[in-house]
Amino acid sequence: MNKEIKKWFSLNLGNKKQSNCGCSGSNCDGQALENKKDGISQVFDVDMNRRQAFKKITAGLMIGAGAVSTSCSVVSGDESKEKSQIEWEEYFKGNYKLMTEEEKDKTVNRLVRSYELRIGKKINISSKNAMDDVLFGYAFNISNCQGYMDCVNACVKENNQDRASEMQYIRIHEMNDGKGLNFGEADDTYYHEVPAQGHFYMGTQCFHRDNPPCVEVCPVQATWKEKDGIVVIDYDWCIGCRYCMAACPYDGRRFNWSTPQIPEQEVNKDQHYLGNRLRKKGVMEKCTFCIQRTREGENPACVEACPTGSRIFGNLLDPNSEIRWVLANKKVFRLKEDLGTEPKFWYFMD
């Protein structure tokens, strides 16, 4: 009996996988007892496989759609073939930081084309690199902020944030006069006439620090600091471990716990690969100083939208810029200075 079994092994199944389904069915005829146990061993075997298939299932779910439709491409049209081809290539591409210019162009074209195939509309995605001699800085005037939250709305619209979870990068805190910068007692979900008596207002967002802990801790380097100082995320490279979120002391990062939903007519079609292009579920995102605007010379949406002019943005390396004037002439401070991470976002008062 043993010899028989051995023969089966040495003939057909020379690797570990042989311990599964195939053998138990065919060579266990002789043993009546064995048959009864087949049921359980089948379940058992499936479980053994499941652990390995576990990872494959999750990967497969992603590629599955693409793989299946590629195989059925004879039946479905050219469009879906192209779609799955794009999905396939997008899944296997590398980290944006390490891409050559050519690869960057290719991925941008794929994304634009993918959107066109799915929705039927055209978008522009830029992959413009950081300019030399530019280092972005930001200043916030807490005397002038009246708490209107126009900046928050502009940011949400500009950056295609998820409407379902009301994601907003910017928080406006209603602080108490006399209590100073006591954020624990501040309110950021106020809804009454502003400015309210006895309060002043401060806005927080990602401070794009020069020594960002989020960049340090990312296990796959999906987030990094660009040459012009903006801390960006490659949404397709992020694995969603949320370590960066734990590391951020300023609540700068937002996670897509589910697929972001934006009404199609509200989608901002001028996008940047590292900025406001449409994200998927399970990836991190954050304020990018409106990289799609600032690399073209425009102000970020929040700066543009503020009716009181409390927000100031500019190039820290240009001695004639407004931001440099603020740093030289106003009494500026930064939040959580003692953490030593050098934010490029200053606060000042009139």
Next chain:
Amino acid sequence: MKVLKNLIKDSLVYLTHGRKSYHFWMAFLTFLMLIGMYSYSLQLEQGLSVTGMNDRVSWGLYISNFTFLVGIAAAAVMLVLPAYVLKDFDFQQAVLIGEGLAVAALFMCLAFIIADMGGPARLWHMIPGIGVFNFPNSMLTWDVLVLNGYLFINISIPLYILIMRYQGLTPNPKIYIPGVMISVFWAVSIHLVTAFLYQGLQARPFWNNALLGPRFLASAFAAGPALIILVLAMIRKFTDFKIDDKTIRKIALVVTVAAQINLIMLISELFKEFYAPTHHSESAYYLFFGLHGKAKLVPWIWTAISMNAIATIILLFHKLRNNFTILYFACILLFIGIWIEKGFGLIVPGFIPGPWGKIAEYFPTITEIGVTIGIWAMGAFIFSILARTGIAIELGKIKYKK
């Protein structure tokens, strides 16, 4: 290679036979695993929004269990030290069980990590060469390295020993002793590195203190051996494997000392937080007393602390410790108490209050609990397989037949 094939074949045959209770146990575990798979499929479909986590508390039940299980895995192998270094033969029986437990715990850790990922299909991005591996900056990469290395060591060494025994040969100490030595140091490092994951975040003052790493080690060495004692008790009951009372008593000693150290460290932490409270103590206030009316975690932490304290006190007395029923009771208390403490008492309060002082409370959802139960069942399943096979080989029930 033939030996390996036969080993697997023989163990499979052996594993599918057993008493009714064994089959019932495995069926029960399979059922729980199916629940876990179903819940996980829900999570894959809809994203992590099916869990209770949010932007403020971004790590919850999964990472809590991960942290706890890394400790178990580390402690399981600490039993190896006395067995091989101190040549204490009483421990040698427990070693294979311990390493099997370590392997099961590590698989659970990996499963919890995968369950917690926002994009599990993109995990290949971490593989150096194909992806980008942010070593040595990111502590997470260190963790990946040490955990996988530890898994490798803990599979290869017992496998070697078992294959030798399976063939009726004595395993060559020159081969496995160095591996065992490395695994002992490695055990300490896996939990230290996991602790450093949290300790290194200057954004979370509740974690950013020097005592976190040592505290992790102490609680791991209390909970891990406690679990081993319980497991050994079950093995004594359900199999023919002989385990001396002496072995269990010695492990109990390890648990006692570790539990006491754990309690001392807790007192040190409480002193630091509450003697001269600063802004950074807010998390501790939230955890122990509730803050601004939010007090979801308060009953949990006090239950955990009382369980730990009671168990530690019980273990202090020889008479009580040597009464095995009481010992098992104390071990259960300790295990559950430390599980609560590491999870709800450490991970969750680290995030509360948020960076701007706002409190958003966290409680796991059914789906999250479902996945967690599924993974624990998977761990128990793996351990049952490994332990059963290991014991069978040790007892000579499975022998390599030329």
Next chain:
Amino acid sequence: MNVKLNIIFICTFILLISCKHKEDEYHTITDKIEDLGKDFKGIPLSSDKYTETLKKVEVTENWQRFYIPERKSQIKSFECSECHSKPLNEIQGEENIEKSHWDITLKHANQETMNCVTCHSENNMDELHSITDKPIDFNLSHKLCAQCHQNQFKDWSGGAHGKQIGGWAQPRVSQTCVGCHDPHRPAFEKRWPSRYNVHMVDERK
């Protein structure tokens, strides 16, 4: 043998740790700005593409040179002298005359400080005038505001007060005082915030 192994292990460990270091050597951001900005020669980007169609006036205030939008062409009923042929004191006080600008009420400082002729020139309605009765062109009305609002003026000339038009690149185009503040009622009215985040409130329950 074991001891040697341990030593090797520890040494590699230390080596690996020491590999972690910061990318640049700057201790603070101000050091970095000083170092990288000292040879600044300008960048190829300019705000011109956003302000091409805007009529601009170049001004130099407090040693800052920048542009402001031209004002006179934006005032609907400029040239004032088209209607106001008589000096102010002659048309004041006349009853039964339909008044334009009936909707302009003055809510700026108090009665003792401000009335119409504080800013508007009596004899030439096409101009404003300073405290010392020097004429100020409507395009440069900020000189008028600067007389009382010294601090804000200083900030504005540096770019710290008010809004910039056309982005962050040079040349700077600043909005004028009257671009945001109605000179007759300069204060911002109270209003409601434009957003209420229900989700955040729920999270905190």
